[in-house]
Amino acid sequence: MAETITIEVARYRPEQEGEPTLQSYEVPFNKDWVVLDALNYIKDHVDGSLSFRWSCRMGVCGSCGMTVDGEPKLTCATFLSHYHPGPIRVEPLRNFPVVRDLVIEMTDFMEKLQSVKPWIVREDDPAPAEGEFLQTPEQLDQYKQFSMCINCMICYAACPVYGLDPQFVGPAAIALAQRYNLDSRDQGEQERMDVLSQHEGIWGCTFVGECTEVCPKNVDPAGAIQQYKLAATQDWFKSFLMPWSKR
Amino acid sequence: MANRSNEPLLWALFSGGGVAAAFLIPVLLFLYGLAFPLGWLQPPDYERTLGLVQHPLTRLVLFMLCFLSLFHWAHRFRFTLYDGLQIKHLNPVINLFCYGGAVTGTVAAAYLLWTLP
Numbered sequence: 001m002a003e004t005i006t007i008e009v010a011r012y013r014p015e016q017e018g019e020p021t022l023q024s025y026e027v028p029f030n031k032d033w034v035v036l037d038a039l040n041y042i043k044d045h046v047d048g049s050l051s052f053r054w055s056c057r058m059g060v061c062g063s064c065g066m067t068v069d070g071e072p073k074l075t076c077a078t079f080l081s082h083y084h085p086g087p088i089r090v091e092p093l094r095n096f097p098v099v100r101d102l103v104i105e106m107t108d109f110m111e112k113l114q115s116v117k118p119w120i121v122r123e124d125d126p127a128p129a130e131g132e133f134l135q136t137p138e139q140l141d142q143y144k145q146f147s148m149c150i151n152c153m154i155c156y157a158a159c160p161v162y163g164l165d166p167q168f169v170g171p172a173a174i175a176l177a178q179r180y181n182l183d184s185r186d187q188g189e190q191e192r193m194d195v196l197s198q199h200e201g202i203w204g205c206t207f208v209g210e211c212t213e214v215c216p217k218n219v220d221p222a223g224a225i226q227q228y229k230l231a232a233t234q235d236w237f238k239s240f241l242m243p244w245s246k247r
Numbered sequence: 248m249a250n251r252s253n254e255p256l257l258w259a260l261f262s263g264g265g266v267a268a269a270f271l272i273p274v275l276l277f278l279y280g281l282a283f284p285l286g287w288l289q290p291p292d293y294e295r296t297l298g299l300v301q302h303p304l305t306r307l308v309l310f311m312l313c314f315l316s317l318f319h320w321a322h323r324f325r326f327t328l329y330d331g332l333q334i335k336h337l338n339p340v341i342n343l344f345c346y347g348g349a350v351t352g353t354v355a356a357a358y359l360l361w362t363l364p
Contacts, residue, residue: 164330203254206326229258236255 005029005080006087007038009050012098020098023047024087035075035090036064039102052102059216062152066102067091072157074216093157095166109153112169115195116177121188133185146179146224148217155211155221161204168204169196171211171221178224181231197232205229257322257346264319271312297364306360313356321349 004026012020025046027038036054043050055061057076064075069089080088096104155171156162162170177196181189196202202225211221283290291299299305325345329335 161330164333165335197255199254203258206330229255229262233255233259237259 003029005038005083005085007035007042008087008089009039009042009102010089010091011050011101012092013049013100020091022089029080029084029086031079031081033080035066035068035073035078035080035088038080038088039075039090050102051100060150062150065093065152065154065157067094067157072154072214074152074154077216093153095157095159095163096153104153106153108166109151109156109170109172112173113151113176116169116173116192117188118173118176118180120180120183120186121191122185123187135184139184142184143179143182146175146182146219149176149179149215149219149221150217152216154214154216158210158214160208160210161206165200165204167200169201171205171225172219174202174205174228175219175221175224178228193232193235196228197235202228202232257318260315260318261322264315264317264322267312268316268319271308272316300363306363310356310360314353317349317352317356318346321345 005028007025007027008022009025010020011017011023025042027033027041027046030037033041034057036057039050039052040054043052052064052066054064054076057064059074059077062074065072066075067073067090068075068078069083072093075090080086090102092098092102092104096106096108099105149172151172153172159168159171162168174196177192180186181192205222205225207222207226209222212219212223215221278288282288300309322345325341328341328345329338334341
């Protein structure tokens with residue numbers, strides 16, 4: 001018989017249990033399989049009631065973030081062979097309420113994301129017929145790494161500050177704010193600063209740096225937050241020393 | 248803007264203190280804590296050291312080093328207590344202890360450097 005590996009999956013079915021429990025499944029150990037393949041195997045062949053989110057299975061959509069053996073991971077990019085001989089424990093992302101099994105409630109993140117206006121803000125807003133905004137490769141490089149964020153919330157699951165204080169705007173939202181601030185076509189920096197210079201914005205961050213450690217897309221949210229702190233501090237001194245100047 | 252936080256000032260002192268401490272304290276500790284007492288390097292005599300410390304520029308540098316390092320400590324320790332021990336409800340006491348401690352230390356440093364013979 002082919003080799004198998006044990007997957008311990010956190011189950012939570014609110015209609016039948018008050019607390020999450022662990023359920024073990026045996027799946028074929030295939031060295032080409034990622035954790036998401038194992039979950040899909042369980043769903044298709046063993047237990048159709050298991051709930052989890054996934055979509056693209058190639059590290060682009062950001063849906064399949066879960067806690068694998070205690071670490072937040074994109075399950076489509078986490079190989080079973082890395083945990084051989086197992087067992088592998090799969091739990092929902094930390095720091096979020098659980099809806100069911102491995103599915104977390106992400107409304108809080110979506111609201112925070114929207115609060116920092118992660119889109120190009122223009123004062124003039126010209127019609128498309130008036131032409132495009134040109135940008136040099138150097139200007140693109142300014143923000144490119146922050147634009148790699150796929151909103152997978154793995155950084156929120158890793159952030160101890162977000163875990164302790166859910167008011168904290170959090171790593172991905174700040175990195176995405178910085179992605180638009182650094183974009184030469186954008187004019188919304190001050191609007192974002194008004195949100196992020198609050199205590200629950202950038203100042204909640206104590207520079208633990210776990211967000212950058214765990215990011216599957218090699219974005220550096222911790223770096224974005226430090227850059228933002230410096231900008232906010234310069235802004236603060238400027239408005240203090242030159243209160244007449246337009247902030 | 249309403250509800251403007253004073254965090255930028257505290258963070259500026261924190262980051263300034265981090266830079267100053269990282270650049271100056273290791274070399275001072277190495278010289279005065281290890282190299283001179285253990286005889287690895289010939290220490291300057293008392294008169295020369297006193298002369299160096301009496302120079303207004305040296306006093307200013309030492310004052311800034313004490314002032315910034317203490318505020319660096321205060322900020323770091325505040326968040327250590329705040330998040331590490333999860334005693335956020337004691338925030339006013341923590342702030343008073345940390346920043347009050349830094350102010351007290353800064354005043355003491357200023358007094359000592361000012362009253363140097």
